[in-house]
Amino acid sequence: MRGLSLGGRVGSIGPASLIAASLIAACDFSPPPEPIGPPPSSGVGFDTVDTNADATVDRDEWATHGDKTFVSLDTDGSGTVSSDELRAGFDSYDVDGDGVLSPEEVHAPDLDTDGDNVITRSEWEAGIDAGALDANKDGMIARDEYQSHLAQNFSLYDTQVDGRYSRLELDSATPRFTLFRF
Secondary structure: OOOEEEOOEEEOOOHHHHHHHHHHHHOOOOOOOOOOOOOOOOOOOHHHHOOOOOOEEEHHHHHHHHHHHHHHHOOOOOOEEEHHHHHHHHHHHOOOOOOEEOOOOOOOOOOOOOOOOOEEHHHHHHHHHHOOOOOOOOOEEEHHHHHHHHHHHHHHHOOOOOOEEEHHHOOOOOOOOOOOOO
């Protein structure tokens, strides 16, 4: 290409230079977005729960993650989670802030009553109103009720019944953790 002025000189640029310039221009040099961690107890974020990085989640890691989730839901620090606190938890699970919970945020097909593959706030609240986590039906979810529910869900993952589960056990045939299971 003749006639291109480079620093006051007229010169030529070869095809290799044009390709290199195009590739550089196409690169995005902006910093990557901040990672957003998985919502508590969503069934995603295997590495978050696998704290010792041994490629398995054992009962202790599962229970510790459950305790952290319980504390995050118990916003008033009372030692129990009220239905209002659980309702407010919707926003903490809605990682992308779109007003619905996708399967990546909370996998709870039993709450998706209209079958559209997302959980709306009203579907979430209907699940809370059904009281699946409140075993003694006192209107509050105590830590032992929550941990009992988590233990039941752990058993769904631990298909080899060895007290731990690996990524291999989390295939599509295994139901994922769900906050509500009826």
